[in-house]
Amino acid sequence: MPVVRIPTPLRPHTDGQDSVESTGTTVGEVLGNVGTKYPALKERIFDDAGELRRFVNVYLNNEDIRYLDDLATAVAANDEVSIIPAVAGG
């Protein structure tokens, strides 16, 4: 099953787990299914319109999904989806 990596400051919303297994064939489905299990996490990464928030970056393995197919990016069973705060660097 694909695994979703949770940034440390958001782990209180996933019972302290640093990664959570999920299901789905796209990044959007995988994150959506994690969000169903942990609603507090979902509202933090998606806005009211269901879009990723402006300062949330999502990676499939080592690639930013904006360079792939965004939330429609296909996910395989052993893939890793990482949620990374965008406000860093420079």
Place this chain on the structure above:
Amino acid sequence: MADELVQGMKCRLCGKLYPKEPLNFCTDDFGPLEVVYNYEAVAKTLTRSAIQSRPNTIWRYRELMPIDGEPTVGIHVGGTPLVKADRLAKALGIKELYIKNDAVNHPTLSFKDRVVAVALSKAVEFGFTTVGCASTGNLAGSVAANASAAGLESYVLIPDNLEQGKVLGAQIYGAKVVAVTGNYDQVNRLCSQIAFRYGWGFVNVNLRPFYAEGSKSMGFEIAEALGWRTPDHVVVPMAGGSLIGKIYKAFKEFELLGLLNGPVQTKMFGAQATGCNPITNTVKTEANKVRPVRNPNTIAKSLAIGDPADGFFASKLMRETGGWAEDVDDDSIIDGMKLLAETEGIFTETAGGVTLAVTKKLIEQGKINRDGSTVICITGNGLKTQEALLGHMPKLTAISPTLVDFEALVGAAPAAELADATV
């Protein structure tokens, strides 16, 4: 406490308040956190005469720097010259021009010494003993140097294609320099994961709200040096896009505290290389979202951030102040470096070439008014990016130590001087 100068942090999106802690983003919406000051308390002690009585470093604006105790790292940082650049102004066809020259900042010759002094002073307050950063080069050297001087262990992560001067210029201080395959954005993502996992103080990750405030000192110094006024235009290089916003914030804070002779009417201009132009592209296309650049490709490696954290706010600022943004190709960058060196005797790195060349372009476009006052921010030193100049300078052919050979090279000496020489 009510009279504390630094009250905490606040999310720039939702306004949620946070205590002073090593955290860079809002845990509700991932928005950037910004330090909150008690300006009434600041105004009690931060007067013009108080500032002028203090040493010429960033700490003369101590009340607007986000630390609680006395600074412990980077005591001598800042106070760089604001050079009135008349020869360059003439070459560019404008009236009043200044170079803010952070190529001679202490101790590592870039503006990053400002932010690192603040971030590491704060890191010490938080009790960190290991610090680090993701860097395009200048920050690497500054974190390494300032950490070693403060007795802190440092981890400096860089892309594996940086200039030799920047790599050696970090290693010499005993920092653990980690080269990462890939570009800066990949290094940055790794650092976001490392900082919280290891509990280290990464200056531009978990310490970022404090770190970024250090950049304000460049704006304070410009306004003070101009006689407590702000210029009509400021041109700033952009990598992550933070500096341009902090310079403007500095102007507005001085205005709020009544330290200026007039209102802030400065237009902010941003400069990038065409090979990595996510922010200038956002401004020029009037887009609402910053489209990241996947594979930055420019000799201005210190500006090669494809996914700039502050791109959104920087774009907004340039629009709101009536400024603009431009980008230039690699040949123009070299021309810009040469022009600054040949007119003002200042050797800047490639990023400075970007800023110079963009300024020229903006003047030609009429975006920068030729009659107004303009400040160009030079943020790094050319000695660190010498590779970029290889092949761009005349090849030297040695002569024998004879007058005959010398005259063959430069031509015969004028007759009058020959006569004097025989006396």
